[in-house]
Amino acid sequence: LAEHVVADSVLVPGVALVGGGPGDPDLITVRGRRLLAAADVVIADRLGPRDLLAELPPHVEVIDAAKIPYGRFMAQEAINQALIDHARAGKAVVRLKGGDPFVFGRGMEEAEALAAAGIPCTVVPGISSSISVPGAAGIPVTHRGVAHEFTVVSGHVAPDDPRSLVDWSALATLRGTLVLLMAVEKIGAIAAALIAHGRPADTPVAIVQEGTTAAQRRVDATLDTVGEVAKAEGVRPPAVIVIGAVVAVGPDQQP
Template identity: 40%
Template structure:
């Protein structure tokens, strides 16, 4: 009887390749097949054996992409060949990573699997921008929300009335395109117009950028600066801390200036 392989659903972290877990890096090193997403840092593939089969299954907005059903089949097909498969996902597999669907498909096909958590961008990107999601003076709770709905679902599945005032800090993924809806719904449901808002683009990468405003003017600022995805949106008083705690972009700026001075 042919041996069935095993699937490892590995969180790649938010972008900085050093933020992958030790267990995730070990899984990559042992992988015979790697099925990876668009937003992972390609440097992570250096952990893999040079003979490992690398299969790109990224989804690009507004462009034809491989279906989720096809990705499910690719994972299971290679595992049934007796291979060790790593499904490498940006951030954490369980935070908008569809790991539930893919793990269910493995289970339905008798393929063993393991989930290796990763650092999700909704926590890492704000941290690199100097914005902790909790703080004793500002926030004792936060919520993570998908900033866009499924294309095959009608209506809005977010309870804006409760969400606007239920927690101190709101973190939206994939929300830049719908920033106008996010703004209007929060204002309509009782959020203070002067609530600080930050958008962190390409969080933890060297090219990280942060845009800060308030709820009443954030849409205008996004349009003015042509701020585009991928970005995390943080809404809450903790954004005020960025003025004191920002470290990464400032450090990167110093590094760039130093490199330029050395090359003069």
């Protein structure tokens, strides 16, 4: 197996699962950038910092994970197999993922597949969009006297879907901040569920689309209006949705 050489001369064998951060190429970690610079093969997600790929030398093979031929494999199985195949071929492989590999990134599935194949795996944490995107839009997920906790939730499954693992009734009783990822499509249903279980309808909500990038925009609403506002404003993924009093905190939000 190939070894990645990082600046401190530590050799990292096998595959590196690198969290690329929320989108701005400057927000990848130093270690992640070093490993990316040493790669022979980069298998990249759509939500990773794709501007970094343009900086790679011509010999580096860049593979879009969304375009890997699946054949008899499911998408994730095909990605796992591609990581294994390239590592076994002696290539220095980086799996470039958006945000952090283990925050709704299926990074552990890839790490488990590599371990089962006997291939060493190095995990490089990344800056999660769950905190960095609100911050880039001027929203603190916690604030003294306002919110003492924040909860990060995947919103890709509707509250009434039998596949949902989220206790929305419990979330509705919390006083802190809710941060929803992958929730643009289901935000109307999610908001309705939270209101039905007791969250006040006038709770402030902010949607931050394409956070930390040049295309970033913020759309504000309340819990009872956010579904319609998101449609009217043409909000599209990727977006982070923040629910709670912290949305109204900050110099730009003062009356």
